[in-house]
Each structure stands twice: as structure tokens, then as C-alpha cells.
Amino acid sequence: MAELVFFSGTMDCGKSTLALQMDYNHRARGRGGVRFSCNDRAGDSTISSRLGLQTDAVEVHGSTDFWDEVVIRRTSGLRVDYLICDEAQFYAPAQVEQLARLVDEMDVDVFAFGITADFRTKLFPGSQRLIELADRVQVLQVEALCWCGRRATQNARTVNGIMVVEGEQVMVGDVASSGSDVEPAGLVGYETLCRRHYMRRVTAHGANLMAGSDQTLPFDVDACLWPGAGDIRA
Ligand SMILES: Nc1ncnc2c1ncn2[C@@H]1O[C@H](COP(=O)(O)OP(=O)(O)O)[C@@H](O)[C@H]1O
């Protein structure tokens, strides 16, 4: 029995890696699949993992009809047993409904991968529809971490290391690479944070500034107030 599964988590928790692994495992057993992606950081028509793996995929556009994509391939004799759908948060709700229909009426397994919420903590429309329709929503086992060591549950957007909470919902970008906490001037970046530090708007950059700043009095994190964000403790 085919399934619609939504593999979800924050940015940088291994979704694309898992997408490529699942494609590999199903293909290795002789099943036929199609890989889809949308706005991957590495460019169009690509699924890329930060572990270094990258492979080609069909780019999803607003005009893409998943039902037609499968019918065309099957009509020309290709096997389509499953679909890998990366960056599924960017799909339109109607496209998610096409995926559900493929599961129910054509017995195609659909494995969708994406983040649920944007930098304002609001659900992406595609993710919302996936949560509503999926047979299973599976949270990835690998946990992205906040700078404080807690499990990260939120995707913060930063500009020059400063967290922002207003702007376009879709802006392709990456989390800062290890060791650097500030992206080049003017560039949008992302940082995974625990809810507490998201709510207080304390990024790694902000926390480092506070810890390293020249205090008149000895720095006391317990007494520290971050402007407009409250207490940065823990
Ligand atoms: N150099 C590395 N060595 C080991 N693991 C890495 C390395 N770089 C990235 N990773 C792993 O890859 C994960 C990100 O994988 P990726 O598939 O790109 O995430 P997502 O698609 O969820 O944004 C990180 O959480 C980390 O576990």
C-alpha cells in the first residue's frame, strides 16, 4: 500500500541527505523513482546535501502537475513506483493534493522532505497541506542544535548576524558554516535556534557579542538583558 510521508525538521537536520539515501535504497531494489526539488541552494534541478552528495532532480515550478509528470513517464514505459520530493515546503497546496492523489489512485509512494515553518514561525502553505494530508509526518532523528546546546526547533533568518522577523517568506539561503556566525555583509543567512532563544531573538552572534563585550561591570549572563528581547539566560 503506497504512502504519503512528510519527513520534516528544521533546516540542516539531514532532510536532503535522507532524500538521497531513500532514493538510493529504493533504486537498489529495482524500483523506479523520480526525484523532484524546488529552489535548492545549489541551483535548479538539483538535490544537494551538506554532507557533499548532490544529484540531479526535476525542478518543480508553479506550473508543475505531478499527476501529469507520472502519467507521461508511465505512458512512455518508464517505471514510477515512488517520488522523492525535496524542498516540499515550496510546493503549492494544489501540488500536494496531486501527490496525495498519486498515492491513492496510482499506488505511487511519495516521500516528501521539507521544513514546516518559516523564519516567522509560520507554516509554509505546502508544509501545512502536507501535515493535513500525509499518512505520516516523520520528524528527523538528527537534531539541529541551538548555540546553547538545546534542540533547535526554529529557523531564524539573519541579516549581518542580526535576526529579522519581517520580510519575504521565500529567500533561498544557508545556515552559517561551522566556525563562522556572521554571513558576508548584506547577505541573508539562517540559524537554527531553540524556541527560547528564538523568542528572545538571541543568535549565536548576539550571544558571542554579549559574552565578549567589554563590560564596565563583570559580565554576568544571569543579569544580562538583551535589548527588546528579554533575559538571554539559558
Ligand atoms: N562535514 C560534515 N561531517 C559530518 N556531518 C555533516 C557534515 N556537514 C553536514 N553534516 C550533517 O549533515 C546535516 C545536514 O544535512 P542536509 O541534508 O544538508 O540537511 P537539510 O536538507 O535538512 O537542510 C547536518 O545536520 C549534519 O548532521
Ligand SMILES: Cc1cn([C@H]2C[C@H](O)[C@@H](COP(=O)(O)O)O2)c(=O)[nH]c1=O
Ligand atoms: C526558514 C526559511 C528558509 N527558507 C529557505 C532557505 C533554504 O534555501 C531552504 C531550506 O533548505 P534546507 O535544505 O532545509 O536547509 O528554505 C526560506 O525561503 N524562508 C524561510 O523562512
